[in-house]
Amino acid sequence: xxxxxxxxxxxxxxxxxxxxxxxxxxxxxxxxxxxxxxxxxxxxxxxxxxxxxxxxxxxxxxxxxxxxxxxxxxxxxxxxxxxxxxxxxxxxxxxxxxxxxxxxxxxxxxxxxxxxxxxxxxxxxxxxxxxxxxxxxxxxxxxxxxxxxxxxxxxxxxxxxxxxxxxxxxxxxxxxxxxxxxxxxxxxxxxxxxxxxxxxxxxxxxxxxxxxxxxxxxxxxxxxxxxxxxxxxxxxxxxx
Numbered sequence: 001x002x003x004x005x006x007x008x009x010x011x012x013x014x015x016x017x018x019x020x021x022x023x024x025x026x027x028x029x030x031x032x033x034x035x036x037x038x039x040x041x042x043x044x045x046x047x048x049x050x051x052x053x054x055x056x057x058x059x060x061x062x063x064x065x066x067x068x069x070x071x072x073x074x075x076x077x078x079x080x081x082x083x084x085x086x087x088x089x090x091x092x093x094x095x096x097x098x099x100x101x102x103x104x105x106x107x108x109x110x111x112x113x114x115x116x117x118x119x120x121x122x123x124x125x126x127x128x129x130x131x132x133x134x135x136x137x138x139x140x141x142x143x144x145x146x147x148x149x150x151x152x153x154x155x156x157x158x159x160x161x162x163x164x165x166x167x168x169x170x171x172x173x174x175x176x177x178x179x180x181x182x183x184x185x186x187x188x189x190x191x192x193x194x195x196x197x198x199x200x201x202x203x204x205x206x207x208x209x210x211x212x213x214x215x216x217x218x219x220x221x222x223x224x225x226x227x228x229x230x231x232x233x234x235x236x237x238x239x240x
Contacts, residue, residue, distance in 0.1 A: 002169050004204075005197040006141055011187045012067075013139060015096050025187035026068030026100050029135070032182070037223040038134055039074045041163060046075065049130050049159045049232065050084075059086045060128040062155060064118040064148065065136030066090035069101035069111065076110045086110065089128065093117050119147050123155045131156040137164045138199040142208065145200070149229070150212040159232040165199040166227035172196045174225055196225070205229050 015022045033039045046061065053059060063072050072088040079086035088111045092098045098115050105111045116122060118136070131152040137145045152160035165171060172193055179192035200208070202219045209217040209229060217231045 002167055002172060002197065004167060004200070005194065008194055008198060010139065010191040010194055010198070012097075012191050015094060015187075017096055021185060021187055022096060023100055024183075024185045025191070026070075026097070026104075028179075028183045028185055028188040030068055030070035032178070033070060033134070035182075036178075036225075038163060038226065039071060041222045041226070041228070042071055042132065042134060043074065043078050045132070045161050045163075045228075045230065046078070046130060049161075053129070053158075055082060055084045057085065059084065059130075061086060061088045062123065062128040062131040062152075063088060063090040064121075064131065064133040064152065065139070066092045066101060066113070067097060067135070069105045069113065071134055072111045073105055073108055076108045079110070087112065089114055089123070091116050091118050091121065118151060119144060121151055121155065125154050126157045127155050129156065129158045131160040132162065134163045135165070135195070137162055137205075138195050142204075146208045146211045149209055149214060149217075153212065153214050153231065156231075157233065159230070161228055161230045162205075163222070163226060163228045165196050165225055166221060167196055167199040167201050168225075171199075171225040200227065202227060 050059060061075060066072060069090050072090045075088055090111055091114050092101060093116060098113060101113055140148060175196050176193040179189050205227060206219050214231060217229055220228050222228050
């Protein structure tokens with residue numbers, strides 16, 4: 001078993017003043033999300049969670065730890081193609097990363113970017129239909145990850161999901177290789193393998209949900225080296 005490196009720090013956790021290196025790293029993450037199915041997984045899960053919601057019904061989706069906001073942009077394109085009335089609130093706490101995200105989503109008025117701490121979120125209970133995070137949990141301590149799951153449980157009316165890396169020796173080797181084959185970016189090469197070492201396993205993620213008092217959470221492995229926690233609420237109906 002690969003031990004979790006909770007105390008280790010990724011370069012993306014303290015990116016500085018928004019250099020070209022940061023922009024390159026965020027572009028790499030967006031490309032990896034497309035190549036290895038994370039974007040498709042998010043869109044597929046949204047489609048299932050909103051299956052009973054009419055396209056004309058207004059829907060709010062919340063992205064916690066949006067990074068470069070490539071996932072919200074993909075969600076908006078998906079919603080436009082389907083004629084859905086959907087808006088995304090994308091939360092990011094780092095100023096430099098948020099500045100990069102603002103440039104990336106300038107053509108998407110459906111996206112509202114918010115600089116905030118996801119663990120102290122200014123969103124009311126049941127304030128959005130769906131909440132989600134991608135590649136966010138592994139940046140957090142066990143206590144913080146437990147709190148983040150609790151936040152999503154609180155604010156989401158229809159359901160929420162957290163998609164992240166799954167910690168294993170195979171995942172570590174695979175991500176190490178991929179980041180070296182596909183990028184020369186120092187941040188990407190440093191943070192990719194470390195992200196795996198900081199990630200949770202399925203049983204660990206289930207234990208965090210239990211600590212948060214969340215019932216009905218399912219854990220799955222939707223893609224290679226990925227882990228997803230999903231909570232579908234009984235209400236199933238969106239719209240206000």
